[in-house]
Amino acid sequence: MIFLKQKKKDGVLEILTFENTDDINWYGESSKLFDKHVRYEGDEVACIVAETENSAEEALKKIMVSYDILPFEVDAEKLLNNTELKVHDWGNINKGKPDEYSRGNIDEGFSSSDYIIEDTFFNSSCNS
Numbered sequence: 001m002i003f004l005k006q007k008k009k010d011g012v013l014e015i016l017t018f019e020n021t022d023d024i025n026w027y028g029e030s031s032k033l034f035d036k037h038v039r040y041e042g043d044e045v046a047c048i049v050a051e052t053e054n055s056a057e058e059a060l061k062k063i064m065v066s067y068d069i070l071p072f073e074v075d076a077e078k079l080l081n082n083t084e085l086k087v088h089d090w091g092n093i094n095k096g097k098p099d100e101y102s103r104g105n106i107d108e109g110f111s112s113s114d115y116i117i118e119d120t121f122f123n124s125s126c127n128s
Contacts, residue, residue: 011055015063016047031088038067039087076122 014020017034024033026044031037034044045065050056073079080093110116 011051014049
């Protein structure tokens with residue numbers, strides 16, 4: 001919930017949030033701009049429309065955002081099998097299925113390799 005101490009005065013024309021904007025697909029349609037479900041620090045929650053940059057910066061100081069802390073899981077593998085905790089309304093895999101990327105022939109690569117290292121590797125994801 002966004003609490004506004006100031007709105008439409010001192011050069012502020014509007015403060016846009018999920019409460020007063022249409023659904024706008026964001027991040028490859030995996031969320032909405034100003035989505036009411038904030039998934040990570042830095043997710044956009046508001047936009048100040050002002051006559052000057054100074055007016056916008058002053059209004060920014062007067063915006064307070066209150067978050068409800070929901071249950072969460074930080075281990076991606078555990079989250080994939082969790083049916084109660086959901087990153088998205090439809091589940092925990094973006095667009096319902098994992099992204100797949102391949103290039104080359106894996107059998108040829110293995111047969112021409114001096115070493116094959118088998119392990120589980122993780123990388124960070126920008127927007128889950």
